[in-house]
Amino acid sequence: MSSFLSKDRLIGLFCFAFAGYVWYEAGTFPTSDFDAVGPTLYPRFLATVIGLAALIIFLKAKPENAAGASRPKYGSFLYVILLSAAYATLLNPLGFIPTTILFLLCMVIYFDPSEMKVRLRNAALYAVLFSVFLYLFFAKLLGVLLPGGVLHGLLG
């Protein structure tokens, strides 16, 4: 990244572009004879606030310091995002308990720093017991309609 285009300058540019989009999009809303103000004025007021603040960020931006102490864990982060997306996708077809067990197994096996044998035992115990506890707590105690999925007949 060049010294001119520092992180804050890019943030300023992005926010300014976002403000521009809000301003433009608000101009496309139809007006009404029954409303003296209309649906456009307020979004444009917000776009102005965001745009001015973005401009100040852009103009005040300083060159960056060296990187922080800790190194970001991009792999772990991406893994959790994909796992969460898979959880949302499988929740209805598979059902709450199986999906939650799978989710917890994948989380603990990946992140627990213990040796593999202990990790697998902990993951299995935690995943099964905590999933059943959550189901009983939310579905039976609070009456939340959690998806039964493949266990639909079994759970009633």
Added chain:
Amino acid sequence: MLALFGQGLMQAATPLNIMYIAFGVIWGIIGGAIPGISASVAMSLLLPLTFGMDPAHSLPMLAAVYVGAEYGGSIPAILIKTPGTGAAAATVLDGYEMQRKGLGGKALCISLYAGVLGGLVSVIILVFSTLPLARFALKFGPSQYFWMAMMGLSIVGAVSGKDPMKGIISAAFGLFLAIIGMDKFTSTQRFTFGVFRLSEGLDLIPVLVGLFALSEVFRQIFSGEIFNVIKDRIKMTYPSKKELAAVTPIVLACGAMGSVVGALPGAGATIASWIGYSETKMFCKNNETFGTGDIRGVAAPESANNAVPAGGLIPLLALGIPGSNSTAILMVGFSLAGISCGPMLFINQPQVPYGLMASMFVAQIVLLFVGLMMLRPCVYITSIKKIYLTSAIMLFAFIGAFSTTNDIYSVILVLVFGLIGFVMKELGFAPAATVLGFVLGELVEGNLRRTMQMSRGSMDIFFAGGLNKFFIALTILGVLFPYISKWISSRRKAAA
């Protein structure tokens, strides 16, 4: 006033209500004790469960979470030098030094005693100050409400981001999120991007849970904090009566100060605890022992930050304006129960605000007993591997959102807002200000448009009258405050 508070106490002291309050306090202490899970995260995770609950139970429970979390934050601060909440950062200075000397249990007890007493002081202040303020607020029209909301947002925005301008953008982004959907005045679809589900607007709960709870989880994973393991053995020790008596005046003074700070928009428990610590250090004799394990250094910040929850209720109940993210969540709790905060609440349903005040009083008493019982379990919680807590928090976030609509769409929204909140934190923005903007969005736009309809489109009405000018001045001051304080501190450094 006192009669209504007395009635509220009778209601709050029923076994069922005490059970809800105790659950809220326990949840709050656990949430506060887990580093990174603040009062607002603990409250947002519990919010979906209050859907359809009797407000006489749900509101005290949410308020009790707030009370419990402010104390809970001091547990890891004292035991492992990791403040569970920002408000407990000042407690680390002397609390952890006491723990190093083998006095961790004593520090926890002092923290609990100071928190409970400071909280009780703030409830008394809340009872006597809210009604006069609400009466005064009855004079407000839509333009005053518009400016008051703008003032709160500008102050919160300016003080909560790494850069005041990023804070302002965060708050404005929250206001923008509230626009999404069908315009209530003209039925025009705004910023729905062709997505049919967005035409009904964004649900509060997925947005709140995503921006608060899930974004924090993502941050811990991204920074590698999730791999941290703690292996400390803790010994229990208790303070003497003489020591408790010695810190009582400090606790009472810091409790009163914390109430005032809590009532100010954007100030919050973190600022209150630092003010409490520094002022106590300045006024106390033999202050050279501060920072080396002095019990006064634990009592002062803990009393101040535990006084903030009740202090924060003053503007919420009297004006309908939340001054912090936790009170914003409480305001959502009111909305879910079909109750509008503000001065009319004292006329239409006076039993609700006084019932809540009484519940806050009971919550402090419950905190004392629950806190003593939970000392050892909480010590254990702080030493659990983070992955177990993190995955549990993620599931609570997903199920909580799912339970509000019985729909995967809400889970996807939580995920999207978790990512947005995470990116905001990484870039120095303030998700808390966004939440506040989102909660206040309808009030801001509604009052802006009502005012302009009254004036047939003229803007002059916003600048007419002393009250408007007063709020405008405070709004400008709020935006400029970080720059002014920076300038003052640089001048002081130059003079030193």
